[in-house]
Amino acid sequence: MSASALESEAAASASPPASDSQTFRRAFQDLRDGFAQRELWLHLGWQDIKQRYRRSVIGPFWITIATGVQAAAMGLLYSALLDIPIDEFLPYVTVGLIVWNLISASILEGSDVFVANEGLIKQLPSALSVHVYRLVWRQLLFFAHNLLIYVVMVFAFGVWRHLTWPDLSAIPALGLIVLNALWVSIVFGIFSTRYRDISPILGSLTLLLFVLTPIMWTTESLKSQGGQAADRVKLAELNPLYHYLEIIRAPMIGKPQEAYHWYIVLAITVVGWAFALFALRKYRARVPYWV
Template sequence: MDSLTSEIKQSIKLFALWRALAWNDVVNRYRRSVLGPFWITLSMATTLLAMGPLYGSLFQLSLQDFLPHLSLGLIFWALCTGIILESSTAFNDAAHFIRQTPLPFPLYILRVTWRQLIILLHNVTVLPVLFFIYPPHWSWTMLLIIPALLVTLLFLGSVGLITAVLCTRYRDLAPIVTSMMTLLFFITPIIWQLSLLPAEHRFLAQLNPFTHFIELLRGSGLGETPALLEWGLTLALALFAACVANLLITKKRTRIAYWI
């Protein structure tokens, strides 16, 4: 993966650029707002307060078990869907840069990723209150959230790059991607638990790659030790997506500027 690796190295060297662009995107989105980006936190807290008691009673689960499950599921799903959906327009949104400056293409995906990490940090501010009310199983295994997040970001960044190239070439794909992510929300164990499915049907949910990433992140965040199989599957999916992204960007790099 020499070509993509080279572009990623160039992008990392330009860290200050895509960090500044991402922060500027967030600031502009909430310009002249009283709470600013903390509207993100308020929105997430409101969603949890509305959905938690409702779905907890629907599934006949105690809030102590269900609310942490729902909270981490929604927070990490927001990261996943944010990176992929915003990557679908990443090249078009940066058309003036692409036409005028020979910057590496992964930089624009890193811009989206950093922007979503800022949103993630705002969302996780609801967790201290939640964990104070419903304490998780505190343990050192919670540090596994760091490698779990890195593997997930590798997968999301690779899928984001693939999505960016395809949606730039075929404009009709962007709304299709949006519809697919909406569908995946309902078939990913976010508002429901995988254990609620009958054992013979559980494999259907496990065919969804996002199931494994959400379970890996949420399990680590709740102090549980994710199964070795989850680590293997998520890492394999991330590396496969990276290989596809490398192949696509290598073949289509010179055409992207003409597509936007």
């Protein structure tokens, strides 16, 4: 057999090189590369806020005013309906609303994160996670603006007298919510890019969860009624967003909290990131074709 024939046979029998485009290594690399480009997404996130309130006199502080008015209206109304002292209920509602805005925006805007950045994805060579980091950073800036309401409330209603050193657990709780906002944006963002019906479904579901989550009402008020009303607290605990809210709201208003809220949130975080890594591994390369 000639040398050329041997070479042809060897080439035919040789298996093609395996592609690593759908590996967990590439998924982790996308997350690392995206974080390494933090100068880009930090700038873009800040520019998003400036652009939204362009030519406005007080700029992004309209976020604070809108949230403060909403919290005051809901707090005054439901305090009277539920017969709860205003100095106790208004801080509860205010912090709940501030944290809810961060959680809901991560779900709603996260589902459109890649569709909204179609131009950048197709023209700018960057990691896919850059757009997720940009979204979460922007929501953190909104959250920081809303914290001004919390500072005023702490002193106006004497909440500071109930705060202790263990209440600093609100800081790691916020970090945990940020971790969840990242995986939520990745999972919903990827699948909503492929199936555009997911985004409006999430909009309706988030509105429903807002009503079912203890923001305008308290689980303590249900327990105090006894009977079937007290049993409904167990239904509230089936809502995962209740646990996310509780790990950060309770320490911010100086209330005791149960450890099981943390266990549930940590478990969901692990499962959620497993889904996010799978989605990045499997579909990361297809997103530019889907947008």
